[in-house]
Amino acid sequence: MVWEQVVEFLGDAATWSGPGSIPGRLWEHVWVSVLATVIAVVLVFPLALWLGHIRRGAEVAGAVVNIGRAIPSFGILVVTVMLLLELGVSVLSVWPVLVALVALAAPPVFTNTIAGIQGVEPATVEAARGMGLTEGQLIARVEMPLASPVILEGLRIAFVQVIATATLGALVAWGGLGRFIVDGFSQQNQGKVVVGAILVAILAVVAEIGLSMMQKASTPRGLSPGIRESPNVS
Amino acid sequence: MRRVFRNRAVGAILILALVATSCGSGDSAAGEPITVGSFNFNESVIVAEIYAQALEREGYDVERSMNLGNREVVKPALESGEIDLVPEYIGTIDSFLGGSPTSDAEATHAEAKALYEEQRVTLLAYSPAEDKNAYVVTGETASTHGLATISDLEPVAADFKFGGPPECPEREFCLQGLQTLYELEFEEFVPLDAAGPITVAALEGGDVDIVLLFSSQGVIAEKGWVVLEDDKGLQPAENLVPAIRLEVVEEHGIDLTSLLDEVSQKINQEDLTEMNKRADIDGEDPAVIAGEWLDENGY
Numbered sequence: 001m002v003w004e005q006v007v008e009f010l011g012d013a014a015t016w017s018g019p020g021s022i023p024g025r026l027w028e029h030v031w032v033s034v035l036a037t038v039i040a041v042v043l044v045f046p047l048a049l050w051l052g053h054i055r056r057g058a059e060v061a062g063a064v065v066n067i068g069r070a071i072p073s074f075g076i077l078v079v080t081v082m083l084l085l086e087l088g089v090s091v092l093s094v095w096p097v098l099v100a101l102v103a104l105a106a107p108p109v110f111t112n113t114i115a116g117i118q119g120v121e122p123a124t125v126e127a128a129r130g131m132g133l134t135e136g137q138l139i140a141r142v143e144m145p146l147a148s149p150v151i152l153e154g155l156r157i158a159f160v161q162v163i164a165t166a167t168l169g170a171l172v173a174w175g176g177l178g179r180f181i182v183d184g185f186s187q188q189n190q191g192k193v194v195v196g197a198i199l200v201a202i203l204a205v206v207a208e209i210g211l212s213m214m215q216k217a218s219t220p221r222g223l224s225p226g227i228r229e230s231p232n233v234s
Numbered sequence: 235m236r237r238v239f240r241n242r243a244v245g246a247i248l249i250l251a252l253v254a255t256s257c258g259s260g261d262s263a264a265g266e267p268i269t270v271g272s273f274n275f276n277e278s279v280i281v282a283e284i285y286a287q288a289l290e291r292e293g294y295d296v297e298r299s300m301n302l303g304n305r306e307v308v309k310p311a312l313e314s315g316e317i318d319l320v321p322e323y324i325g326t327i328d329s330f331l332g333g334s335p336t337s338d339a340e341a342t343h344a345e346a347k348a349l350y351e352e353q354r355v356t357l358l359a360y361s362p363a364e365d366k367n368a369y370v371v372t373g374e375t376a377s378t379h380g381l382a383t384i385s386d387l388e389p390v391a392a393d394f395k396f397g398g399p400p401e402c403p404e405r406e407f408c409l410q411g412l413q414t415l416y417e418l419e420f421e422e423f424v425p426l427d428a429a430g431p432i433t434v435a436a437l438e439g440g441d442v443d444i445v446l447l448f449s450s451q452g453v454i455a456e457k458g459w460v461v462l463e464d465d466k467g468l469q470p471a472e473n474l475v476p477a478i479r480l481e482v483v484e485e486h487g488i489d490l491t492s493l494l495d496e497v498s499q500k501i502n503q504e505d506l507t508e509m510n511k512r513a514d515i516d517g518e519d520p521a522v523i524a525g526e527w528l529d530e531n532g533y
Contacts, residue, residue, distance in 0.1 A: 089439075092436065186304055
């Protein structure tokens with residue numbers, strides 16, 4: 001029964017072209033996920049970099065990721081929608097989804113950046129200072145490259161979580177791949193639901209693999225194989 | 235010695251837990267509890283609360299499953315016994331059961347009742363209050379394009395965005411009916427919610443040009459919006475009616491059914507619209523609204 005619905009859904013021309021189509025929703029889903037992650041990075045990366053560099057705020061970083069995980073994205077989404085309705089913003093706006101996803105992406109990026117920078121051997125940092133590097137050069141040429149595996153891990157975790165959670169947008173009339181899941185449920189069309197869910201899963205896996213490869217490729221050659229564990233054990 | 239005591243204590247706790255869980259929930263002298271459910275919009279919750287609280291005030295044991303979802307979710311739940319009672323609408327339930335509803339409430343009700351009883355669910359007496367699908371545009375849209383009836387949409391439909399609940403394109407009295415009976419093709423269907431705040435905001439904000447709302451909602455008059463007249467008679471009679479499992483009727487008998495019939499008779503169109511307004515616009519709690527209606531009507 002489900003299989004028949006899947007075949008029927010995939011065989012329908014409307015599924016493949018037009019605003020409600022798979023390519024359309026896929027594009028919506030991807031650009032919102034990318035945008036939310038980029039905004040999160042812009043917001044928290046500089047602060048985390050600085051805190052990491054001055055070796056402060058490790059406990060704060062831990063608390064941030066724990067609290068961040070506990071905050072329900074759906075809750076943020078609905079509250080933001082209601083707020084924007086009060087302000088007269090269009091109900092179909094992407095802002096509630098963006099806000100909820102940025103709130104989701106920020107903690108792993110923040111915490112992993114601090115932990116990564118602080119994980120650089122103090123002796124290495126001291127040696128670099130001794131060689132006459134300015135603080136800025138220290139951050140850019142020593143700390144960041146050495147911390148990059150852990151930082152990129154945080155980015156990877158954030159991005160994959162955002163992709164999976166962007167499906168919630170469909171619950172407040174937004175689009176994205178969640179639309180197939182929500183509409184399929186309303187129409188009792190399990191085929192649609194299954195297709196939507198699998199597409200999200202594929203997207204998340206592709207992002208995971210892609211960023212993993214980037215992580216490995218950008219690890220400086222001089223770094224020992226035993227890379228420090230990031231605090232975000234996923 | 236200590237280990238024997240600990241093992242016996244654990245054993246005693248396990249047996250206690252087993253007994254406690256096997257006792258189930260809420261079987262009382264009044265018999266099995268009656269589970270009242272509702273659809274996912276305010277009016278349904280209000281009317282379901284009216285029935286639930288009326289039953290409670292008469293000493294029945296009631297459990298609630300409000301805001302379950304749309305009919306695609308609620309109907310199977312009723313048929314499988316997950317809920318026992320839900321306020322239905324005679325026209326749409328008749329259509330869902332394979333019948334042919336018309337504007338004749340009596341005939342539609344009789345047909346729906348006969349069809350549903352094949353699935354061990356019955357419909358009690360229907361209320362004078364109705365709630366039909368209403369196709370609504372803003373006052374400006376209506377005057378700009380000279381819209382008074384649904385047929386008037388024909389020249390402009392291709393430029394109009396239609397907003398409604400996600401199941402609307404699959405529903406005979408919703409988009410499907412507009413396509414077949416009125417031959418209207420809209421520019422785009424925008425999935426919103428079931429005539430809730432998102433739909434209202436979308437029409438108000440101009441994100442869509444026409445929406446599905448429910449005829450008994452006070453928000454339509456409040457915003458000065460226009461309900462397009464159903465000139466070709468797509469919507470059948472849609473009187474409120476309690477759908478209840480035959481098993482529950484057989485267990486509790488005429489005391490239960492006559493109570494529910496009496497309540498249904500007292501719910502009139504004005505009361506319904508007023509209660510909807512309080513929930514949709516004033517944001518009051520449906521359970522409170524229902525309680526006050528029962529107070530005012532002698533329960």
